[in-house]
Amino acid sequence: MTVNPKKLRPYDEPPKRRRRLIPDGPDSAATGFLVAAAIWLAVATGLGALAIGLRLIEIEFSVPLLFDLSFAFDGRRVDYAFVNATVYGWLTNAGFAAVAFMTPRLLGRRLAMEAGLNGALAIWNLTLAGGIAALYVFDLGPHAPLTAFPWLIDGGLAFGAFIVTAAFFMTAALSLRTAYVSLWFAGVALLGLLGLLSLNAGLGLLEFFFDLDELPVALASGFVERAISVMWLLGITYAVLHYVVPRGTGQPLAWAGIGMLSFLTWLVLAPLAGLSAVADASVPYVITSVGIVATMLLLVPASLTVMNLAQTMQGRWTLVFGAGTAAFALVSLAFLFGASLLEAIGALRAVDLLVGGTDWERGAFLWAAYGTFTFAAFALAEHALPRILRRAWGGGFLSSAQLWLTFGGATIAGLALMGGGMAEGALLGQGTELEAVGEQLLVYRATAFLGFGLVALAGIAFLVNLFLMYTSGERADYAVPGQSATAAAGH
């Protein structure tokens, strides 16, 4: 019997598919992490501009809250909030998105625990928001910025990272031996992040129950801070760059052997590089020296990666003149080499004596975080979002604004702070009074403030660009893992 669709009654209609409370569709986690990352970028750059502004004009106040607690506002707390929003908010959400996006495409199977990853997205971001609020309420103690949260917050972050790591290894473990080098980088980086966050939570728990001395806590905190940068952020950046450059240029990776050599040298050196942060009279000199040498030698995987991926781009250089994946990746590679060189120079004891504890350190952080890591995350977003949302980027102007404002802003702010750091070290060495040193640094800090203001504008441009793409972007067809596909090209 033929059914007339116009005469279908309600019970003849197929049941409507119920929307699940926690989404588990293909790429839903990657979408969520990328959107969260974009929001955190806008927050982080705003906090960064404020933090640099507070180096110019000192403002401190405190407002009483309930239960003998008070909201305290000062330069150190805003600076810590900026670093946490950058590293755990913007860059780590983008890193998790990279894991969720690359893994199924490189392995040809759906990501395990997609719903679990969406749960991790909620746990990670709510915990982080709570942690940043806690920075303004609780004593920061002798902690470095990335370890200053209360232990319960650290535990929540470690749990979120555990879910992401578990999902990755449940998807990739059996195929890892023959997998592409990006998955090796991503796997080790995730394990590093999970280990360091667990260590941090454990340390916080010990501090909570026992009255630990400040020095060992500060040393452990310094190690975790440094290791998160070189193990997690650097590792996931290598993973992303090795993925987006061949994809963005549509060319094969130039040398698989160099990719693996980069991975192995990074694997050996990155955990040791954290030791450079534990420079104290109570720590054997040779241990710190090993850390310093490892930091210097991180130039090896950086140089190899730059050469390998530049060779991969060979013949497609015209792509870098637009504001697309290849352009973002190329800027990230340039910053990777520059920041690695600066880290190597800054690690030398003589240089560290001059610039240690000065604005140089924040300038070097800006180059790494808003140069190398941010441009890799932009390249990933530029490549991944059209394939996830199946819409084309709306405005070339906004992508160009994102590229040039971040490039110009991060370069200017980083250089100004590093220059200020060198001037500060030199002036202190000449015996200039601290007040006079502060006056000399004003021009450097004002330049850095203006420079970082451009990065803050870029953060807003990225968010608007993403919103416009979602609401009014032209439809573009790409294949989605787990669904029938006819258009795998350019995936």
Place this chain on the structure above:
Amino acid sequence: MTVHTPIETRSGGVPPWAIGLTVFLFLVGGVYLASNLAGENPAFAIPGASAPVASGGGEADPAVGEALVAEAQCAACHGPDLGGGGNFPSLLGVEEGPVSDNLQDLAAEHPEDWIGLWIDGTVPETEGLERGGMPAFGDQLSPEQIDSIVAYLLSL
């Protein structure tokens, strides 16, 4: 059908220049490590250590003094182990008196507190003394903080 889009590679091997670059940089690192096996690290600058000191006060505390010495970057001139560097004298053994000529009179007139007076630098006792690049910390540090630094230096 599941989409599987592996990334192809042009070559599987490692070119000689990459091996050469890696070996060369590791050799440079090895040489640097070999020349930095022995020595002493400066004191660790604990983040935020100066805040409680500034608002605190009270007894001189060598541990607080150590943190202040690190924060004020005394090692930048006096050497990583405070054992002296260039034209700047060693801070080790200051309890036996100053080594610099310009401080002999100050130490003779104020044998008990010449170190604190010299670090302060804003008091009448140090007026007219050639400071040779040494900052006067009297404007930036409290008397208790200067006492803590003196206690630390005397403990070296």
